[in-house]
Amino acid sequence: MTTLWRKTWRGLALRIETDEAEESSGAGTGARSLSVGPSDESDTWLRFHPFSAAPYWCISSTGSESDVETRPLDERGDPVAECIAILEADVSPLIERATGQSENVAARETADVAVLLAAERALRHRPAVLDELDPVALRNRRSEKWHTYPSDVLPVWVAEMDFPIAAPIQDELRRFVESGDVGYPIGLRETGLPDVFCERMREGFSWSPDPARVEILSEVVQGMYVALEAFSEPGQGIAVQTPIYPPFLGSIRDTGRELIDNPMLLGDAGMTFDLDGLASTVTPGTRMLLFCNPHNPSGRVYRRDELERLAEIAVENDLVVVSDEIHGDLLFDGRTHIPLATVGPEIARRTITLTSASKAFNIPGLRTAIAHFGDPALQRRFNTVLPRHARGGIGLFGLYATMAAWRWAQPWLNEVVPYLAENRVFAERALAERIPEIGFIQPEATYLAWLDCRALDLRPSPSAHFLQHGRVALSEGRAFGEAWAGFARLNLATSRPILAEAIDRMSKALGR
Secondary structure, three states, rough: OOEEEEEEEOOOOEEEOOOOHHHHHHOOOOOEEEEEEEEEOOOEEEEEEOOOOOOOEEEEEOOOEEEEEEEEEOOOOOOOHHHHHHHHHHHHHHHHHHHHHOOOHHOOOOOOEEEEEEEEHHHOOOOOOOOOOOOHHHHHOHHHHHHHHOOOOOEEOOOOOOOOHHHHHHHHHHHHHHOOOOOOOOOHHHOHHHHHHHHHHHHHHHOOHHHEEEEEOOOHHHHHHHHHHHHHHOOOEEEEEOOOOOHHHHHHOOOOOEEEEEEEEEEEEEEEEOHHHHHHHOOEEEEEEEOOOOOOOOOOOOOHHHHHHHHHHHHHHEEEEEEEOOOOOEOOOOOOOHHHHHHHHHHHEEEEEEOOOOOOOOOOHHHEEEEEEHHHHHHHHHHHOOOOHHOOOOOHHHHHHHHHHEEEHHHHHHHHHHHHHHHHEEEEEEEHHHHHOOOOOOOOOOEEEEEEEEEHOOOOOOHHHHHHOEEEOEEEEEHHOOOHHHHHEEEEEOHHHHHHHHHHHHHOOOOO
């Protein structure tokens, strides 16, 4: 057995190890076991086998390998969760029984919930496959990314990863399918998702939101539309920083609001937020600010001083702020995402935070998102502007896949983010070598790269040229704001060979 993970918990050694015996018996590649023993790892007293065809656990007495008592785990439910529950509830008497000692060995230290959570994450994790993607298999997908264009087009456009989803999410969905559990979900709050969201925010961003201030939506874009209807009237101004994720602009247009465009500034340091421009652009008729942090498409991560200045402007002008923070888990170079609602109590009271596991954990098709309201009055207005049923329902798959992502899939994300960071460097170097005229705006977050193609003077647009002549699909710059027609967006969330082919096609589309 190979040890994959080890920690000390309540004076005991927890180890997660490969389980070759279970793999060979049909449990599948990646079978793992969890062992519990003394802190010096000289023995194993408890061992859990949740990935066996018939999951089980056993107690073995010190010095007597033949004296092993085996007990079943419930393979119909969630054997991994059952393993952790047994440890939480019964570890002291079990260790006493295994060792024959009257001393309560496991009570030497205070229980550390974080260690058990880390153990569960490591037990559920299987290494991510990132660099060996099969283009044929990808073309057989039914998602928008791979079905919008003909099969000879290489799609590197819409914000969807090509990577397989994390093992904990796969396992959760598999349990639903295999058990035929596709009925109506229970009440959204009873699922526990609001609490899981709040746990995720505390762990990742030192933010302690209130679960009672959480609403569950089908997607972040739905939250934008409902918020515009709730907190503004047709003809009133909505401030936005372009270039911006196209549904920001579409929601303003579709609801008859006025776009107050506050363009970002492009300089040697990349894209920056024109805060002085925002202060001067906002008019008495401006009711809301739609904000995106980390920013899509530039990948910019806003600093605390920028957020504080933005908060001042919002408070001074009595703006409701809708803050799209869906890319907050996808940061590079040690940067920290700061939720806008944590900047201060005044901005918190006027902020609606929208987020989802869909981007970081690659489950956009499962249609589940979160809206958090900094003030109950905002929440009441949001919930009464349209009948609840007009927002549609949320399916079991999305609810529980989101909880699996936020609770257990962090090890997968810990592998994916460094790979994306390397893809960012690879793409910048490859474009500098093959098409040096393209300005690569290095993203600080997200898996999206904003390309300045103006020097190439491609008509009718860069994305149209590369599609027609290179059979590679980028996102159209004009979709992010009319002034950005000379730009295009490149999706970096694919294998390096596919990314290399995309850049090669772009180069050949220019006759190089």
